[in-house]
Amino acid sequence: MPVLHRSRPAMASTFELILSGDDPEHLDAVASEALEEVGRVERLLSRHDPAAEVARLNRDAAVGPVLVDVELFDVLRDCLDWSRRTGGAFDPCAPTGRILEDLRIEAGRRAVRFGAPGARIDLGAYGKGYAVDRAADRVASYGVAAMLQVGTSSARGLGSNAGGRPWVVALRDPFAEPPAMATVDRFVLTDRALSCSAVFGPGSGRSDLLDPVTGSPLERPAACAVIADTATEAEVLSTALLVMGRERAREFVSGTAAGRPAPRVAWIEQVDGTTVVEWWAPTLERIR
Missing domain, CATH: 3.10.520.10 (ApbE-like domains)
Known part of the structure; x- marks a missing residue:
């Protein structure tokens, strides 16, 4: 095989x-699609790419609420859930802040803001x-x-x-x-x-x-x-x-x-x- x-x-x-x-040929097509999906996720979650959703969030959310992509909103809610379940041991805001204290979400309009001026999100391993x-x-x-x-x-x-x-x-x-x-x-x-x-x-x-x-x-x-x-x-x-x-x-x-x-x-x-x-x-x- x-x-x-x-x-x-x-x-x-x-x-x-x-x-x-x-x-x-089928395997090659599947591989290309799967690896392109990896690239898509990187473009969504990168804190280094200025055009990425996470980079935009880090840039603007300390100033005021930022409307975010549906997928990123779900990712952030999942991160909040994991932080609660682990008693704060998982925290993608560290060391610039604490996710349970500094990440504020408004579910009704998918808005996110930071409660502290220096807070940032780094989804590294999670990403x-x-x-x-x-x-x-x-x-x-x-x-x-x-x-x-x-x-x-x-x-x-x-x-x-x-x-x-x-x-x-x-x-x-x-x-x-x-x-x-x-x-x-x-x-x-x-x-x-x-x-x-x-x-x-x-x-x-x-x-x-x-x-x-x-x-x-x-x-x-x-x-x-x-x-x-x-x-x-x-x-x-x-x-x-x-x-x-x-x-x-x-x-x-x-x-x-x-x-x-x-x-x-x-x-x-x-x-x-x-x-x-x-x-x-x-x-x-x-x-x-």
Whole structure:
């Protein structure tokens, strides 16, 4: 069965698409449409492109209410919901403000304004997950099996690989120094998404993850991998759980099981120089 690989740069990352099917021309058309969807989402959510909706919001919403696109309005309401659910650990306004305090929305006319002059929205990781999900929706609408990846940190599997085999992903050791690409686990990713975040990037001595309460970078070395139904949820939680810290994160994950499907979470730390992975989901289908 033919397998097609396509990629495009977006959101300071590389989005990769692996498609499996019987018709190479059809796969190519589906890949082009899916990757164009990634570009469309980038043009909507970018804070760097002056023409993007988010950039316009950041420029004008401190002055007065800004009427926004229907899709962006829904994204912002989703961000507010995630911030509430995580107790503020997820906050795309940090460090310029707090989303629960500084983002004011008027549902009746889809207007948004900031309550603080310096507040800004940065949808970084959320935006990457959202782009993966929108691209996956495009692929799924054609009934094509696919794996979508963003760099080495995120993935979403749809259907099965060539020959009906499940998609298998490897979890990179976040403590391995570059250019090493050591892995700490391998598992099946069927119709679910994965995101892995680390307090410190490879070779970095300062974290780009901030505590929304203090505005300071996280300091304790750790990483968190999340498997969830959507890439957006996995991206949100892989960073929010790190902000919470190990104990509060575990309490949060155990508390989600009653109301909705609990994500599968791996907490990754180094103990005496050895990388230790603790999955909070014993039913994960691992590949050895």
